[in-house]
Amino acid sequence: MSGTGARDLFTTMLRIRRFEERCVELYSAGAIRGFLHLCVGEEAVAAGVLAALSAEDAVVSTYREHGHALARGVPMESLLAEMFGRVTGCSRGRGGSMHLFDASRRFYGGNAIVAGGIPVAVGLALADRLRARPRVTACLFGDGAVAEGEFHESLNLAALWHLPVVFCCENNRYAMGTALARSHAETDLALRAGSYGVRSWAVDGMDAVAVREATALAVDTARAGGGPCFLELRTYRFRAHSMYDADRYRDRAEVEAWRLRDPVELLAADLTADGLLDDAGRKELEEAVGREIDEAERAAEAAPVEPVEDLTRFVTTTMDPEVAR
Amino acid sequence: MTVTAEPRTLTFREAFREGLREALAGDDRVFLMGEDVGRYGGCFAVSQGLLEEFGEERVRDTPLSESAFVGAGIGAALGGALPIVEIMTVNFAMLALDQIVNNAATLRHMSGGQLSVPLVVRIPTGPGRQLAAQHSHTLEGWFAHVPGLRVVAPATLEDARGMLATALADPDPVLVFEQIGSYGVRGELAADPGPVDLDRAAVRRAGSDVTVVAYGGTLAPALDAAAELATGDLSAEVVDLRTLRPLDTATVLESVARTHRLLVVDNAWRTGGPGAEIVARVAEEALDELDAPVERIGAVEVPVPYARQLEEAALPSVGRIVEAARRAVA
Ligand SMILES: Cc1ncc(C[n+]2csc(CCOP(=O)(O)OP(=O)(O)O)c2C)c(N)n1
Ligand SMILES: [Mg+2]
Numbered sequence: 001m002s003g004t005g006a007r008d009l010f011t012t013m014l015r016i017r018r019f020e021e022r023c024v025e026l027y028s029a030g031a032i033r034g035f036l037h038l039c040v041g042e043e044a045v046a047a048g049v050l051a052a053l054s055a056e057d058a059v060v061s062t063y064r065e066h067g068h069a070l071a072r073g074v075p076m077e078s079l080l081a082e083m084f085g086r087v088t089g090c091s092r093g094r095g096g097s098m099h100l101f102d103a104s105r106r107f108y109g110g111n112a113i114v115a116g117g118i119p120v121a122v123g124l125a126l127a128d129r130l131r132a133r134p135r136v137t138a139c140l141f142g143d144g145a146v147a148e149g150e151f152h153e154s155l156n157l158a159a160l161w162h163l164p165v166v167f168c169c170e171n172n173r174y175a176m177g178t179a180l181a182r183s184h185a186e187t188d189l190a191l192r193a194g195s196y197g198v199r200s201w202a203v204d205g206m207d208a209v210a211v212r213e214a215t216a217l218a219v220d221t222a223r224a225g226g227g228p229c230f231l232e233l234r235t236y237r238f239r240a241h242s243m244y245d246a247d248r249y250r251d252r253a254e255v256e257a258w259r260l261r262d263p264v265e266l267l268a269a270d271l272t273a274d275g276l277l278d279d280a281g282r283k284e285l286e287e288a289v290g291r292e293i294d295e296a297e298r299a300a301e302a303a304p305v306e307p308v309e310d311l312t313r314f315v316t317t318t319m320d321p322e323v324a325r
Numbered sequence: 326m327t328v329t330a331e332p333r334t335l336t337f338r339e340a341f342r343e344g345l346r347e348a349l350a351g352d353d354r355v356f357l358m359g360e361d362v363g364r365y366g367g368c369f370a371v372s373q374g375l376l377e378e379f380g381e382e383r384v385r386d387t388p389l390s391e392s393a394f395v396g397a398g399i400g401a402a403l404g405g406a407l408p409i410v411e412i413m414t415v416n417f418a419m420l421a422l423d424q425i426v427n428n429a430a431t432l433r434h435m436s437g438g439q440l441s442v443p444l445v446v447r448i449p450t451g452p453g454r455q456l457a458a459q460h461s462h463t464l465e466g467w468f469a470h471v472p473g474l475r476v477v478a479p480a481t482l483e484d485a486r487g488m489l490a491t492a493l494a495d496p497d498p499v500l501v502f503e504q505i506g507s508y509g510v511r512g513e514l515a516a517d518p519g520p521v522d523l524d525r526a527a528v529r530r531a532g533s534d535v536t537v538v539a540y541g542g543t544l545a546p547a548l549d550a551a552a553e554l555a556t557g558d559l560s561a562e563v564v565d566l567r568t569l570r571p572l573d574t575a576t577v578l579e580s581v582a583r584t585h586r587l588l589v590v591d592n593a594w595r596t597g598g599p600g601a602e603i604v605a606r607v608a609e610e611a612l613d614e615l616d617a618p619v620e621r622i623g624a625v626e627v628p629v630p631y632a633r634q635l636e637e638a639a640l641p642s643v644g645r646i647v648e649a650a651r652r653a654v655a
Pocket of ligand 1: 064112113114115141142143144145146170172174175176241
């Protein structure tokens with residue numbers, strides 16, 4: 001990977017990290033409500049996977065998707081406005097943190113049903129196949145989703161029909177409070193995905209460059225007609241499952257051990273070693289990211305909310321008479 | 326295109342198949358997928374011959390994965406295709422409920438109007454074939470409960486043939502509940518039936534003494550009952566709802582304003598069923614028009630049993646409709 005490539009990954013990861021930290025503050029201040037799931041610790045997955053896609057490709061994600069949306073290029077301001085419930089939000093304030101959409105960037109959300117987006121990703125790829133469009137759909141989901149029937153049905157279907165889907169499993173070892181080994185009889189998730197005839201392998205999800213390279217290989221394979229691929233991206237969330245979670249089920253020592261492999265600092269160290277980042281450069285970048293977040297927050301805060309009179313818009317195109325009532 | 330100058334007789338199965346064939350022939354974005362829709366010819370032979378005519382890409386046999394292939398239909402619709410997904414029967418639709426309720430119905434709204442899901446799901450349904458509880462469900466009311474979906478129930482040959490095209494032209498997800506019991510029924514179709522709408526209920530038989538509201542599987546028995554009542558000098562008006570969401574309340578209210586009596590018939594359990602919704606709306610908006618308590622027929626609150634006499638006792642019938650109509654005007 002070129003120096004600029006790694007440096008871009010770092011910028012993306014830093015934007016995500018600082019954005020998530022700001023979200024914590026905004027949540028505590030009551031500006032963001034509802035469920036809030038942060039991806040602190042998992043930035044290498046977001047940055048690496050999304051960097052390997054092109055603009056025509058599609059992305060289907062989960063409720064833990066701030067990082068994916070940012071890495072896809074969805075403007076920070078529209079994300080924060082969404083979480084503030086403003087009409088300028090990327091879903092006009094109708095989705096919130098868990099349902100970030102941007103059709104113009106083929107970012108198909110933000111799904112709060114574990115595994116619920118996986119069949120949809122298969123269908124997006126099917127539409128491309130039927131039109132012979134050389135596009136790929138990346139589908140991100142957690143380790144918990146691998147226990148759902150929808151995951152298994154979808155892998156079989158994608159493999160059977162040879163569809164260009166890259167299944168990206170963010171294995172952070174926990175589904176809420178349930179550790180991998182407490183819910184999966186076979187914890188080698190790539191091995192299980194492989195049983196469907198899907199090319200599958202595990203990747204160090206704390207190494208953004210490795211994630212990007214693995215995803216690029218998977219995307220190339222799928223785009224070239226080689227069928228779907230499955231990536232088990234081994235990572236860890238540094239914070240609780242959501243803002244509601246007291247995080248009583250994890251050993252402090254375990255969390256601390258993983259923090260030693262902080263993906264942001266790992267890449268920073270590599271960049272520094274390669275002479276691509278020094279203290280001044282880091283400081284400059286931090287300041288630029290801080291400014292971007294400040295400006296996004298200001299704009300989101302200043303944005304209007306949607307009038308209640310518009311409550312029943314966007315339910316169906318032809319408005320239900322009784323809904324409009 | 327099957328255009329003939331004369332009216333013709335055909336079965337509902339053939340009418341549904343014509344609708345499918347015209348959809349596939351008319352727009353190459355349209356494709357059909359579901360369990361056994363291709364090689365087998367459709368569980369009820371509705372899609373017989375379509376695989377041979379349109380090929381494997383456009384008539385796709387799926388694995389037994391209701392959630393995945395309904396979800397894939399949603400994704401394909403997002404991706405610019407016009408999928409027709411068949412769920413073999415409504416009894417298996419529960420395995421796809423998540424995709425229908427959490428994705429198809431919500432994506433437009435949750436995305437603030439950015440996304441459209443122009444998906445059609447065909448769902449054969451209907452009790453009364455001695456198949457016992459797990460194969461005799463009537464659940465269209467569940468789906469009609471959900472904003473974001475359109476739910477239709479073709480009960481005439483015109484609708485059987487024409488509703489699919491209108492549903493495909495709708496940018497929103499449409500669930501088409503087809504009556505399994507109707508597939509073999511033969512009737513006459515106008516020479517050029519033309520397009521049908523999915524918005525309005527229809528008065529299938531005019532009458533002056535009582536309004537009988539039915540749809541889907543209860544339309545035929547309601548019409549038979551009206552014919553029987555006519556021999557006893559009782560004039561029943563039969564309204565076919567056609568669409569359960571959005572519900573055309575106006576047509577029902579207009580009829581009640583003429584007859585001042587109401588009988589609602591559906592195959593669902595009465596508790597929380599579509600019939601309850603009709604009665605509630607009439608009570609809300611036209612209570613003054615009613616000259617008698619409302620009559621309501623639904624399935625008896627029991628899992629539909631296998632044995633013939635028990636099943637018959639559990640379901641609406643011409644006899645029960647006739648009795649209820651007589652009570653309403655007594
Ligand atoms: C079908 C379903 N069941 C349960 C939940 C509640 N829930 C929300 S997140 C979650 C854990 C999912 O874990 P995983 O897939 O590993 O993703 P992670 O949160 O670790 O990113 C659960 C059980 C849900 N949203 N959807
Ligand atoms: Mg997890």
